[in-house]
Amino acid sequence: MSTSRREIETLLRGGEYSAGFVTKLDADTIAPGLSEDVIRFISAKKQEPAWLLDGRLAAFRRWQKMREPRWAHVQYPQIDYQAISYYSAPKSLKDRPKSLAEVDPKLLETYKKLGIPLAEQERLAGVAMDVVFDSVSIATTFREKLREAGVLFCPISEAVREYPDLVRKYLGTVVPPGDNFYAALNSAVFTDGSFVYIPKGVRCPMELSTYFRINERNTGQFERTLIIAEEGSYVSYLEGCTAPQRDEHQLHAAVVELVALDQAQIKYSTVQNWYPGDENGKGGIYNFVTKRGDCRGRASKISWTQIETGSAITWKYPSCILRGDGSTGEFYSVALTHHRQQADTGTKMLHVGRNTTSTIVSKGISAGHGRQSYRGLVRVLPSAAGARNYTRCDSLLIGEHCAANTFPYTEVRNPTAQLEHEATTSKIGEDQLYYCRSRGISEEDAVSMVVNGFCKDVFKELPMEFAVEAQKLMSVSLEGAVG
Amino acid sequence: MSPSYTAAFETVLRESPAVARESRTENLNAFLKAGFPNKRQEDWRYTDLSPLAEQNFALAAPGEIPDLSSRFLPGTDRLVFVNGRFDATASDYPPGAIARRAEFATPVDVFEKDSISHLNAALALDGLALRLAPQTRLDRPLHVLSVTSPGAAPAMSHLTHSINLEPGAEATVIFEDLTHGDGTHLLTQRVWLRAMDHARLNVIRLQEHGSGVQALTRWDASVERNATLDWINLDLGGHLVRNDLVMTLAAPEARVNLSGVYAPGGTTHVDNHTRIEHFWPGGVSRETYRGIVKDRARAVFNGRIVVHPQAFKTDSAQHVANLLLSPEAEVNAKPELQIDNDDVRCTHGATCGQLDEYAIYYLRSRGIPLDTARRALLYSFAREVLANIAFEPARQRMEQALLARLPGTPEVLP
Numbered sequence: 001m002s003t004s005r006r007e008i009e010t011l012l013r014g015g016e017y018s019a020g021f022v023t024k025l026d027a028d029t030i031a032p033g034l035s036e037d038v039i040r041f042i043s044a045k046k047q048e049p050a051w052l053l054d055g056r057l058a059a060f061r062r063w064q065k066m067r068e069p070r071w072a073h074v075q076y077p078q079i080d081y082q083a084i085s086y087y088s089a090p091k092s093l094k095d096r097p098k099s100l101a102e103v104d105p106k107l108l109e110t111y112k113k114l115g116i117p118l119a120e121q122e123r124l125a126g127v128a129m130d131v132v133f134d135s136v137s138i139a140t141t142f143r144e145k146l147r148e149a150g151v152l153f154c155p156i157s158e159a160v161r162e163y164p165d166l167v168r169k170y171l172g173t174v175v176p177p178g179d180n181f182y183a184a185l186n187s188a189v190f191t192d193g194s195f196v197y198i199p200k201g202v203r204c205p206m207e208l209s210t211y212f213r214i215n216e217r218n219t220g221q222f223e224r225t226l227i228i229a230e231e232g233s234y235v236s237y238l239e240g241c242t243a244p245q246r247d248e249h250q251l252h253a254a255v256v257e258l259v260a261l262d263q264a265q266i267k268y269s270t271v272q273n274w275y276p277g278d279e280n281g282k283g284g285i286y287n288f289v290t291k292r293g294d295c296r297g298r299a300s301k302i303s304w305t306q307i308e309t310g311s312a313i314t315w316k317y318p319s320c321i322l323r324g325d326g327s328t329g330e331f332y333s334v335a336l337t338h339h340r341q342q343a344d345t346g347t348k349m350l351h352v353g354r355n356t357t358s359t360i361v362s363k364g365i366s367a368g369h370g371r372q373s374y375r376g377l378v379r380v381l382p383s384a385a386g387a388r389n390y391t392r393c394d395s396l397l398i399g400e401h402c403a404a405n406t407f408p409y410t411e412v413r414n415p416t417a418q419l420e421h422e423a424t425t426s427k428i429g430e431d432q433l434y435y436c437r438s439r440g441i442s443e444e445d446a447v448s449m450v451v452n453g454f455c456k457d458v459f460k461e462l463p464m465e466f467a468v469e470a471q472k473l474m475s476v477s478l479e480g481a482v483g
Numbered sequence: 484m485s486p487s488y489t490a491a492f493e494t495v496l497r498e499s500p501a502v503a504r505e506s507r508t509e510n511l512n513a514f515l516k517a518g519f520p521n522k523r524q525e526d527w528r529y530t531d532l533s534p535l536a537e538q539n540f541a542l543a544a545p546g547e548i549p550d551l552s553s554r555f556l557p558g559t560d561r562l563v564f565v566n567g568r569f570d571a572t573a574s575d576y577p578p579g580a581i582a583r584r585a586e587f588a589t590p591v592d593v594f595e596k597d598s599i600s601h602l603n604a605a606l607a608l609d610g611l612a613l614r615l616a617p618q619t620r621l622d623r624p625l626h627v628l629s630v631t632s633p634g635a636a637p638a639m640s641h642l643t644h645s646i647n648l649e650p651g652a653e654a655t656v657i658f659e660d661l662t663h664g665d666g667t668h669l670l671t672q673r674v675w676l677r678a679m680d681h682a683r684l685n686v687i688r689l690q691e692h693g694s695g696v697q698a699l700t701r702w703d704a705s706v707e708r709n710a711t712l713d714w715i716n717l718d719l720g721g722h723l724v725r726n727d728l729v730m731t732l733a734a735p736e737a738r739v740n741l742s743g744v745y746a747p748g749g750t751t752h753v754d755n756h757t758r759i760e761h762f763w764p765g766g767v768s769r770e771t772y773r774g775i776v777k778d779r780a781r782a783v784f785n786g787r788i789v790v791h792p793q794a795f796k797t798d799s800a801q802h803v804a805n806l807l808l809s810p811e812a813e814v815n816a817k818p819e820l821q822i823d824n825d826d827v828r829c830t831h832g833a834t835c836g837q838l839d840e841y842a843i844y845y846l847r848s849r850g851i852p853l854d855t856a857r858r859a860l861l862y863s864f865a866r867e868v869l870a871n872i873a874f875e876p877a878r879q880r881m882e883q884a885l886l887a888r889l890p891g892t893p894e895v896l897p
Contacts, residue, residue, distance in 0.1 A: 426827065
């Protein structure tokens with residue numbers, strides 16, 4: 001489908017959620033409920049070794065003693081964890097496909113609808129992809145080519161079987177099972193996700209990408225991603241997500257762990273477009289995610305870029321632990337809340353090593369009844385001599401019922417550290433809109449232009465294909481915000 | 484909870500008039516129920532008061548204090564409180580608008596209270612009660628000196644002050660807190676400020692407590708149509724200092740200017756929590772804080788600006804800058820914006836760092852010794868706030884007090 005056609009169709013749909021279809025597939029879903037038996041079932045389904053099952057059970061027992069956190073600036077009804085099904089796999093995939101050709105054509109159609117270049121990947125080149133559908137990983141492309149470079153890129157359930165030593169060495173070391181309520185839940189019931197290992201000195205030859213989709217009703221998605229970059233390596237990883245349009249809320253509680261050793265670089269980009277619910281706040285995904293990167297090595301670097309336009313509630317803080325001397329953490333974020341969406345998002349930068357630097361650029365756009373909060377923490381420990389942080393967070397308000405909050409925490413325990421924090425909150429510029437209108441640009445296009453300009457600092461951090469997608473996503477998400 | 488709080492309450496109850504007993508009892512019960520705040524409460528994340536619950540503080544007896552005349556500010560009227568009680572000999576003010584709380588049987592209490600405020604309302608016996616009639620002006624600034632003189636045993640005292648400016652009234656009030664002695668003392672103060680339409684209120688506060696004093700002060704202000712509140716604070720001493728400010732812009736076109744300097748040394752813990760609430764359209768608020776933290780001191784700044792749905796055209800700016808002078812010093816700063824409508828202009832900024840090396844280099848290249856150069860830069864850093872004090876004697880007093888606390892050898896600065 002040509003771009004302009006797609007745009008026209010989007011417009012015809014009146015800016016509604018374009019990824020909101022359901023794919024009718026026979027699925028293998030266990031009954032809702034959470035118990036040790038369910039965890040044993042998941043573990044058995046995935047043919048996991050005993051140590052992993054023990055870890056899951058330990059996390060579950062811990063989780064049972066934990067209380068749901070309530071400190072975020074978001075409101076939602078109590079979640080019934082027993083009403084969620086913790087495992088769902090498309091049935092036809094019981095015997096895993098050996099190649100793309102064996103994948104259920106209906107699934108491929110789904111991805112085509114979403115505009116994901118899966119089969120045509122070979123031609124487009126450049127992006128190797130892992131697709132996670134409900135609870136299992138469907139297909140991973142370009143594996144052979146990656147293996148030549150020594151890069152391991154596969155579903156984590158497979159990595160557990162094939163590279164148990166690597167997984168065991170790193171899994172849960174960045175986000176320990178008891179880290180927080182949702183991380184504990186994830187550690188107990190995680191189903192699939194991506195595993196990436198970049199060996200020493202290797203620059204990953206292409207962008208790696210994972211695409212997540214929740215399809216079944218009443219299921220939750222608990223994926224787990226682990227990326228390890230050995231000394232001097234580089235990887236750029238992208239993730240995208242969608243879910244069908246449903247009336248009830250669905251829970252997504254993922255955990256992402258990144259480990260960067262000496263001079264390694266990890267660039268992690270997210271375009272999050274889970275179903276946000278309708279304009280009255282009915283339905284939508286609760287996106288409660290723990291993402292953390294550990295700069296373990298000297299002069300290592302972890303960079304988070306996120307475009308958050310979906311989800312009824314987004315609650316996540318991609319963080320960096322800057323342990324290695326001279327390591328760098330970056331966080332670039334655009335969060336858009338429209339209708340009844342709520343977002344409480346930001347980052348944590350923990351400066352441990354000497355001469356560590358961190359940069360935070362956060363852009364929030366609130367429209368309609370959207371509510372959003374930037375919550376960030378910059379902590380400089382006594383050991384972090386010469387630490388440097390720059391934080392900039394801006395909020396743009398569109399419509400009189402929206403809300404924007406900023407809660408930046410700074411904790412400094414070293415006198416040689418330098419921190420700067422700046423924040424502004426203001427209405428979308430009427431003079432700018434007027435100028436565009438006077439040049440014959442429609443109000444909606446004008447808003448979209450102003451918003452895209454506002455987000456430029458973040459968009460430029462995204463890989464090319466994603467930057468284009470992100471801009472389109474913004475315009476679609478903002479439709480109906482003015483006039 | 485230590486029984487000393489209830490014991491102190493019994494003493495207070497005997498001294499207070501019958502009409503006030505009921506409200507005091509309610510407040511004590513509310514305090515006992517809530518207890519002292521602890522680190523699990525977000526607003527008390529960095530300042531834990533729970534150890535206070537186990538300490539035994541007796542209600543302080545009227546203390547002996549030396550001659551205070553060196554502290555008197557020229558050109559002011561004066562109220563002196565020692566250990567939470569009025570000191571008639573040191574005070575000097577014309578009767579009329581200026582009065583004491585103890586002269587009124589029933590306190591009017593309109594502001595919401597946290598547990599410390601309940602404790603204060605249960606136990607405070609005295610304080611300033613200033614009320615200005617419409618279109619009147621306080622001829623001379625009013626100097627309110629609060630002296631604590633800790634004895635051998637831990638003691639506590641409490642004061643409640645109120646300032647009420649009716650439409651068009653104007654006043655300048657200088658609060659000065661100091662200590663004679665090194666013992667342990669708990670001082671709670673509550674200050675209510677109200678500036679009605681077109682009133683102008685100027686509040687200046689200098690806090691130079693001794694190293695054994697835990698000073699908890701809660702300020703509540705209501706600023707109304709076209710009224711202006713200027714509030715400047717300098718925190719220098721104390722063992723644990725907490726200032727809670729809730730400034731409400733309670734009518735359209737109100738204006739609040741808040742500023743402060745904290746320069747703790749030793750093991751002082753100083754915590755400034757400010758909240759500015761914009762309820763009506765057209766409000767303007769400005770907030771500037773400067774922190775100089777040395778030795779093993781710990782500073783906390785939390786500045787929250789809340790813009791409610793009706794407060795269109797709000798204009799708000801907040802800035803906090805910190806200098807960390809020693810490896811064991813610590814700063815926790817959190818400027819917050821909470822905005823519920825779209826027609827606003829709000830900014831905030833926070834920095835933490837050291838003195839500019841180039842500035843020091845420049846001064847040294849002009850023949851100024853390192854020590855002097857550093858002091859001059861620290862002084863000018865804080866002066867950005869202190870220079871806004873219009874009443875000259877108060878400004879000089881505060882600048883001298885700050886200079887005496889800066890690291891290095893004191894010398895005369897131009």
